[in-house]
Amino acid sequence: MRDVERVLAANEAFYTAFAARDVEAMEALWAQRARVACIHPGWQPLHGRDAVLASWRDILSNPNSPPIRCSDAVAHVLGATAIVICTERFPGAELVATNVFVEEDGAWRLLHHQAGGVVRPSSDDDGELLH
Secondary structure, three states: OOHHHHHHHHHHHHHHHHHHOOHHHHHHHEOOOOOOEEEOOOOOOEEOHHHHHHHHHHHHHOOOOOOOEEEEEEEEEEOOEEEEEEEEEEOOEEEEEEEEEEEEOOEEEEEEEEEEEOOOOOOOOOOOOOO
């Protein structure tokens, strides 16, 4: 399997664990040697495996966490690092996410996850967006 396909498979495994609220699978997906980070929407940045995994345990154990699905995933591989940009879809909401992976022991592991809101131009917009 090519690296891009392997990275996309790791990204899909992340969203499968998220949707299934599978704490063990989520923990297995995060890098163990590299210093990880995560920025959940509206949260301050979390640094280090313990803080990041504690946040995921809280999210996955919360019965009010909405179901999620990933779409439009695009991977960019840069040696032993890869970036996936995708859309996270929730009932009534959409976020854009960046997931950064690092290769550890022959497997792609999450190094960083960040998700945030998406601004879509309205029908009365002149098509110009701020950059």
